[in-house]
Amino acid sequence: xxxxxxxxxxxxxxxxxxxxxxxxxxxxxxxxxxxxxxxxxxxxxxxxxxxxxxxxxxxxxxxxxxxxxxxxxxxxxxxxxxxxxxxxxxxxxxxxxxxxxxxxxxxxxxxxxxxxxxxxxxxxxxxxxxxxxxxxxxxxxxxxxxxxxxxxxxxxxxxxxxxxxxxxxxxxxxxxxxxxxxxxxxxxxxxxxxxxxxxxxxxxxxxxxxxxxxxxxxxxxxxxxxxxxxxxxxxxxxxxxxxxxxxxxxxxxxxxxxxxxxxxxxxxxxxxxxxxxxxxxxxxxxxxxxxxxxxxxxxxxxxxxxxxxxxxxxxxxxxxxxxxxxxxxxxxxxxxxxxxxxxxxxxxxxxxxxxxxxxxxxxxxxxxxxxxxxxxxxxxxxxxxxxxxxxxxxxxxxxxxxxxxxxxxxxxxxxxxxxxxxxxxxxxxxxxxxxxxxxxxxxxxxxxxxxxxxxxxx
Amino acid sequence: xxxxxxxxxxxxxxxxxxxxxxxxxxxxxxxxxxxxxxxxxxxxxxxxxxxxxxxxxxxxxxxxxxxxxxxxxxxxxxxxxxxxxxxxxxxxxxxxxxxxxxxxxxxxxxxxxxxxxxxxxxxxxxxxxxxxxxxxxxxxxxxxxxxxxxxxxxxxxxxxxxxxxxxxxxxxxxxxxxxxxxxxxxxxxxxxxxxxxxxxxxxxxxxxxxxxxxxxxxxxxxxxxxxxxxxxxxxxxxxxxxxxxxxxxxxxxxxxxxxxxxxxxxxxxxxxxxxxxxxxxxxxxxxxxxxxxxxxxxxxxxxxxxxxxxxxxxxxxxxxxxxxxxxxxxxxxxxxxxxxxxxxxxxxxxxxxxxxxxxxxxxxxxxxxxxxxxxxxxxxxxxxxxxxxxxxxxxxxxxxxxxxxxxxxxxxxxxxxxxxxxxxxxxxxxxxxxxxxxxxxxxxxxxxxxxxxxxxxx
Numbered sequence: 054x055x056x057x058x059x060x061x062x063x064x065x066x067x068x069x070x071x072x073x074x075x076x077x078x079x080x081x082x083x084x085x086x087x088x089x090x091x092x093x094x095x096x097x098x099x100x101x102x103x104x105x106x107x108x109x110x111x112x113x114x115x116x117x118x119x120x121x122x123x124x125x126x127x128x129x130x131x132x133x134x135x136x137x138x139x140x141x142x143x144x145x146x147x148x149x150x151x152x153x154x155x156x157x158x159x160x161x162x163x164x165x166x167x168x169x170x171x172x173x174x175x176x177x178x179x180x181x182x183x184x185x186x187x188x189x190x191x192x193x194x195x196x197x198x199x200x201x202x203x204x205x206x207x208x209x210x211x212x213x214x215x216x217x218x219x220x221x222x223x224x225x226x227x228x229x230x231x232x233x234x235x236x237x238x239x240x241x242x243x244x245x246x247x248x249x250x251x252x253x254x255x256x257x258x259x260x261x262x263x264x265x266x267x268x269x270x271x272x273x274x275x276x277x278x279x280x281x282x283x284x285x286x287x288x289x290x291x292x293x294x295x296x297x298x299x300x301x302x303x304x305x306x307x308x309x310x311x312x313x314x315x316x317x318x319x320x321x322x323x324x325x326x327x328x329x330x331x332x333x334x335x336x337x338x339x340x341x342x343x344x345x346x347x348x349x350x351x352x353x354x355x356x357x358x359x360x361x362x363x364x365x366x367x368x369x370x371x372x373x374x375x376x377x378x379x380x381x382x383x384x385x386x387x388x389x390x391x392x393x394x395x396x397x398x399x400x401x402x403x404x405x406x407x408x409x410x411x412x413x414x415x416x417x418x419x420x421x422x423x424x425x426x427x428x429x430x431x432x433x434x435x436x437x438x439x440x441x442x443x444x445x446x447x448x449x450x451x452x453x454x455x456x457x458x459x460x461x462x463x464x465x466x467x468x469x470x471x472x473x474x475x476x477x478x479x480x481x482x483x484x485x486x487x488x489x490x491x492x493x494x495x496x497x498x499x500x501x502x503x504x505x506x507x508x509x510x511x
Numbered sequence: 512x513x514x515x516x517x518x519x520x521x522x523x524x525x526x527x528x529x530x531x532x533x534x535x536x537x538x539x540x541x542x543x544x545x546x547x548x549x550x551x552x553x554x555x556x557x558x559x560x561x562x563x564x565x566x567x568x569x570x571x572x573x574x575x576x577x578x579x580x581x582x583x584x585x586x587x588x589x590x591x592x593x594x595x596x597x598x599x600x601x602x603x604x605x606x607x608x609x610x611x612x613x614x615x616x617x618x619x620x621x622x623x624x625x626x627x628x629x630x631x632x633x634x635x636x637x638x639x640x641x642x643x644x645x646x647x648x649x650x651x652x653x654x655x656x657x658x659x660x661x662x663x664x665x666x667x668x669x670x671x672x673x674x675x676x677x678x679x680x681x682x683x684x685x686x687x688x689x690x691x692x693x694x695x696x697x698x699x700x701x702x703x704x705x706x707x708x709x710x711x712x713x714x715x716x717x718x719x720x721x722x723x724x725x726x727x728x729x730x731x732x733x734x735x736x737x738x739x740x741x742x743x744x745x746x747x748x749x750x751x752x753x754x755x756x757x758x759x760x761x762x763x764x765x766x767x768x769x770x771x772x773x774x775x776x777x778x779x780x781x782x783x784x785x786x787x788x789x790x791x792x793x794x795x796x797x798x799x800x801x802x803x804x805x806x807x808x809x810x811x812x813x814x815x816x817x818x819x820x821x822x823x824x825x826x827x828x829x830x831x832x833x834x835x836x837x838x839x840x841x842x843x844x845x846x847x848x849x850x851x852x853x854x855x856x857x858x859x860x861x862x863x864x865x866x867x868x869x870x871x872x873x874x875x876x877x878x879x880x881x882x883x884x885x886x887x888x889x890x891x892x893x894x895x896x897x898x899x900x901x902x903x904x905x906x907x908x909x910x911x912x913x914x915x916x917x918x919x920x921x922x923x924x925x926x927x928x929x930x931x932x933x934x935x936x937x938x939x940x941x942x943x944x945x946x947x948x949x950x951x952x953x954x955x956x957x958x959x960x961x962x963x964x965x966x967x968x969x
Contacts, residue, residue, distance in 0.1 A: 090584075150828055155725060188552030212828055215902055246719050253730060257829040266792025267613060268944040270843055272711060276755075276814035277787045277805045279797035282839075283747065283817050290748030322615070329735050334724025337869045339737035348737045354735035360576030360832050361823035370670055371715040371877040372607060373842060374943055375819050381740075382824060384831060411795045419829040456730030457831075485832055486726040488692030504601060 055268045058508045060195035065500050071501070073170070073188050074492065075105065078273060079145075080172035085502055086146035086212045095103060095122040097206050098145045102206050103127070103183070109190035111204060117224075119216035122146065123209030125236025126227065129189065130201045133326070133381045137510055138201040139433075140230035140470070141189075142212035142237070142460055144180035147174030155487035169490040176482035176491040181236040182206060183403070184477060184496060188503035214459045215237030215259065221460075221467045231415045232433035232473060234466045238454050239478035242323055245402045245496060246441030246449045246502070248434060250350060251475035254387030254424035256277040256396040257360075257459035259417040260285070260404075262379045268365070269375040278375060279411035280355070282364035285379040290352075291407055292357055294385075299385070301399040311353045316346075322452055323481075324348050326373030332480050352453025354366070356386045382419075382469070386455060393421025410495035425472065433473040441475070441504035444498050477502075514967045518653035523645060529812075530645050530958070531628070531951065533563065533622040537603075537637045540628035544604035544670045544710035549552050553580040553666050556603045560640065561585070567648035569662060580604065580666030583686070583876075586645065588659045595890075595968055596659040598688035598928070600669035600695070600918055601640035606936055606943045607631030613945035619915040621920060627948040634949040639694040640664060642935060642954060644962035657969030661688060663916070671878025672917045679918075679925045680791070685700065690891035690968070691922045694961075696912050697936035699782055701953060704899030704907045704960070706892060707932035709810055713883035713915035714846030714854040715818075718743070718862075720837045720949035729832040736896070739871035740822035743837040749865055750815055752842075754801035755804070757815045759857040765848045769811045776964060780910055782806045783940075790938045795905030810911025814844045840877075844913060851879025865870050883930065890968070891931040894949070898963035899933070917928050920925075935960075 059377070065072075083431050085091040102125045106114045111127035125145070130138075148487045150160035150173045159447045163172035170180075185204070192198050205228060207217050220226060239250040265279035294300050311319070326347045341350045350356065360383070365376030385396050397418055408414050426433065429451055438449040454474070461472040464494035477499030483489045523530075535832035542556035543549040552850055557574050560583045564572045569585035583603070588596070608618035608631045616622045618757070628638075643662075650656050663686060665675050679686060696707040722739035723732070752758050784796045784805045800807045808814065818841070822832030843854050866872050885892065887909055896907040912932070919930040935957030941947045 087826075087830065089827070125741045130712060148832075149824070149826065150826075151824065151826070154884065155835075181547055181701070211830075218794075221713040255730070255831065257831070264791075264793050267946065268610070269791055269940060270914060270943040271816040271818060271842060272912070273809070273938065273942070274787070274791055274797045275816040275844055275913060276808040276812060277784075278791045279795075280817050281731065282753070282820050286744040286747035286817065286820070287751075289741065289744035293745075295829075305881070308595070326735075328730070331559060333727055333732055333736045335722050335736045335869060336719040337579060337737075337865075341734045341867045351731070354734060356732040358729040358831075358832060358833055359744065359823065360729060360737050361745070361825040361827040361834065362740050362837070363821055365817065366607070366818035367821040367838065367957070368545075368607065369547070371840070371842070372545065372669075372943070373607075373715070373816075374714070375816055376819065377613075377944075379820070379824065382829070384729060384829070386733055407796075411793060411797045413794055427786075455733065456728060480731070481726065484731070485728040488725070 054268050056119040057196040058504065061191040062501055064195050065191040072183065076170065076180055076276045078161040079183065080151050080175050082163055082207065083161045084146050085149050086209050088149060095208060099123045099208055102145050103378065105186055106204060108353050109186050111189065117131065117220065119220055121356065122214045124220055125206040126204065128203040129193065129198050129361060132198055132201045136200050138203065139232045140203045140205060140228055141185045142179060142233065143185065143206040144208065144233045145182065145206055146208045146211050152487065157488055168493050170493055171490045172487060173489050175489055176478040177310040177484045177489065178237045180491040180496045181478065183474050184499040185236055185377050185503055187500045188507065190506055192507060198507060200477055200507055203228065203249045209229055213255065213422060215420065217460055218463050223453055223464055225468065228468060228469065230470055233470045235458060235461055235472045235474045236476040238474040239460055239476040241450055241452060243447065243479055244447060245323060246445040246447055247435055247475065248428045248449055248451050249454040250429050250451050251453040252458050252461050252474065253352065254391060254393060254422050254453055255384060256387060256393035256421045257384040257419040258400060259419055260381045260383055261415045263377065263413045265377050268377045271375040274375050279409060280375055281379040281412055281498050282376050285364065286379055286409060286410050288407055289359060289381060297341045299355065301403045303399050307392065307395065307488035308355060309389045316349060319348050322348055322450060350453045355388050355391055360382050360384055386422045386457065389424045392423060422457055423462045424463065425462045425465055427471045431471055436509035437473045437475055437506050440502045443505050515654040516962065519649040519907055519962045520959055522653045522730040522743045523649040523962060526957055528768065530641065533642050534628065537641065538621040538633050539619055541619045542604050542666065543607050544667050545607060547788055553604065557581045557583050558667055560603050563644055564662060567644050568651035569647065575678065575763045577678055579674045583664040584662060586661040587656050588652065590656055590659045594658050595659065597690045597692050598661045598663060598686055599643045600691065600693045601664040601667065602636060603640065603664055604669050606665045606669050610945065614947055626951050629946060629948045631947050633947055634936035635942045635947065636695050638949040638954045639934050642957040643694055643961055645958045646965065647915055649962055649966060650934065657967060658965055661686065662780035664703055671713065671880060674876065675918055676921050679921055683926065686926060688926065688928055692832045693916060693930045693932045694934040695916055696796050696932040697934040699780060699908055699910060701937055701950065702903065702905060703904055704896055704903040705933065706907055706909050707912040708885045708887050708909050708918050709911040710883050710916050710932065711810065711913055712849060712851060713842060713878050714845060714851035715842040715877040716858060717877055718839045718841055719873045721835065721871040723835050726835045727829045732833050739834055739837040739865060739870055742821065742836050742867060742870050743839055746865055747799060747817060747839060755799045757813065765850065765853065765968040766813060767847045769807065777806050779804055780908060787789065802899060807914045811846060813846050813849055816842050818842055843878045844915065845882045847882045847884055850881060879921045880915055883920045883923055885932065887941045889929050895931045895964050897932055897967050901963050902960040
């Protein structure tokens with residue numbers, strides 16, 4: 054058995070150059086799920102993944118169409134019914150690359166600089182997808198998989214996985230598993246192997262404020278017609294109080310407080326204010342919600358963010374216009390037991406209480422998903438913890454994560470299975486921003502760790 | 512003399528069709544002064560005006576280059592040194608046409624619908640330029656001008672006339688005059704001939720807020736890094752207090768209060784809240800600065816407007832980004848004796864007091880000009896009042912204007928001459944907005960009134 058493990062580890066090492074070339078190929082496909090102009094690229098990316106799975110030795114590879122972007126499935130079920138079944142999750146879609154002028158490379162022409170590969174989607178999460186597929190390829194090419202493995206690689210994670218929930222419900226038997234592996238969470242630092250036991254949920258809205266019927270001359274109507282951009286700013290400003298708390302009525306009612314033991318454990322993580330400041334380049338870290346440290350606010354507390362805002366004239370020069378309309382994209386990161394629908398109602402209640410009668414307003418729901426918590430002592434989490442410690446020769450850190458992976462909640466709710474959340478992206482990888490990159494030595498280590506994980510489970 | 516007047520009035524009536532054709536020709540030139548891409552169109556518009564002046568019989572027509580867009584000059588000085596000299600002001604530049612999708616016509620393909628001509632610049636102020644030139648053409652084609660007339664038609668009004676002040680200073684003798692006619696202010700309503708005796712000044716800024724070094728993942732950094740869009744909204748929200756007053760320190764210190772007599776006269780104007788609401792299409796009129804009626808706030812009080820705002824992701828869909836940067840275009844309408852430089856210092860002081868240390872900020876000055884007040888009992892204003900009453904057969908209304916015409920202040924300061932502010936644009940003409948239009952019967956009447964004005968002065 055140890056021999057099989059070692060052969061697989063050697064195979065992965067010997068094929069690094071080809072794995073890297075394939076990663077570049079995969080990242081060159083601009084699979085931007087939110088942009089209808091890239092529909093063909095989404096199909097192309099799905100087919101690329103399916104072909105990669107087949108070449109890796111995975112059976113039963115299928116591309117399932119959905120009302121949105123397709124889901125790619127494949128499995129290797131030769132380990133027998135006594136062996137555990139691992140469902141490996143991934144997504145082949147990526148965030149938009151805008152603002153393009155802030156990139157030092159072309160986001161869809163992957164470029165290697167030193168130990169880094171620069172490309173949109175490099176770290177989130179095409180490298181993670183391939184780490185898992187490559188680990189399975191290495192084992193299958195040198196022997197047999199000690200566990201049953203299924204792959205579920207979707208194309209709508211970056212838009213909130215709107216069609217994944219019905220897909221999972223419709224394919225409960227196909228997806229049945231004992232362990233759900235989600236390599237989309239990442240590491241705290243290059244030398245800190247990390248497992249995430251809590252993920253935040255998300256509720257994402259678009260708020261529109263409509264004032265006059267069309268843009269007006271600000272000299273004629275200023276001071277008489279309420280400026281929708283001003284109204285929007287006032288409404289947004291009111292969404293936090295002086296203590297950095299979100300003011301939507303009832304926002305904290307369902308929040309489960311962290312206990313003292315957990316807060317002490319989180320305090321041991323290397324993600325302190327100085328580290329957040331270094332990673333973000335912000336002049337100073339925000340105090341945020343009063344009474345909580347940065348690392349607690351990051352994963353353990355809900356937040357409200359303005360993701361975008363737009364009104365009036367934003368071109369070059371001075372246009373003296375009073376805008377007719379103003380828009381903001383507003384999203385909340387949720388913790389257990391907050392519910393996105395409840396947060397929607399809270400936002401509406403806030404606007405009903407605070408929006409002035411001088412404007413009309415409208416809220417569109419863009420996406421939403423609940424938060425999740427995993428048992429840190431399950432066999433899957435323990436197998437992964439050991440695998441990471443073998444490769445990194447460091448103690449695995451357990452953390453909460455600020456981001457959202459709706460599929461983790463869905464798997465808990467529909468298949469009744471807890472997630473093993475890990476991954477090999479680093480905090481400085483510029484996920485979702487310009488110059489996204491992945492650290493290649495970490496990626497190679499990740500593939501090794503996943504090989505160990507599969508063997509540890511047997 | 513009455514015979515000459517009547518011949519000129521008849522000439523203007525007989526040539527209406529050609530005048531309209533010329534107005535369409537003029538409006539078809541996209542002379543957008545703020546947009547460097549339209550530099551050639553600016554030159555073309557200046558040449559078009561020069562040619563029109565020559566054809567009207569105006570002498571000494573010259574196009575003066577400036578570091579920005581050229582100034583067109585011409586004069587007819589045959590009335591003798593005893594006769595008064597009128598300097599007629601105009602501008603051939605227009606506002607940008609964006610948002611283009613809100614127009615029902617192509618903004619630079621003038622289209623007649625019923626009594627209206629639709630085009631960017633139709634009412635602001637190409638129709639006004641031509642009303643004055645056509646009046647002079649009518650008089651010169653049928654006899655002699657009873658006064659000396661000079662034309663000064665600039666190309667930078669919509670960007671705050673940055674090169675007009677030095678131009679006037681350099682050409683003080685050429686521009687010397689007794690009366691300054693500015694037909695850029697307009698009417699209160701179709702049947703209300705109007706003279707404006709006060710214009711507001713303008714101070715226009717761009718405020719930039721810079722947070723982290725690049726766009727971040729809102730799940731990872733939300734609640735820890737201060738969101739620049741949120742900071743911008745909070746700063747803007749704080750610029751008005753609960754009584755609708757602007758909170759910049761010292762903002763009202765130099766404001767000259769209206770006296771009771773003036774407030775009573777303003778109360779007689781037909782521009783009440785219901786009218787503002789009808790014109791704007793806003794759901795309800797804003798109460799604005801407490802203690803002042805809509806018509807008082809409109810021209811007699813300073814205001815602060817958000818002309819544009821931008822941050823983060825504003826495309827289709829849900830991008831969970833924490834933006835690195837946020838920007839707002841903010842302008843203030845000023846009344847005597849506020850000073851744009853002073854307001855700039857007040858804005859900086861406000862930001863120094865209120866901007867948090869979690870972001871960097873920067874203010875760019877885009878344009879500025881002081882407010883102005885004219886003597887309502889000067890010969891020029893009286894001649895215009897009588898001319899309007901002759902054509903409209905209604906009492907002329909005297910009003911303050913919310914907009915800004917920096918040249919009026921400059922003429923007062925440099926040439927020591929008061930302005931006669933009038934014009935034939937209507938409040939519903941969508942000046943600066945989509946579907947700008949001019950009401951043709953009012954425009955024809957305007958030409959007639961200007962003919963009377965020149966004869967009334969002799």
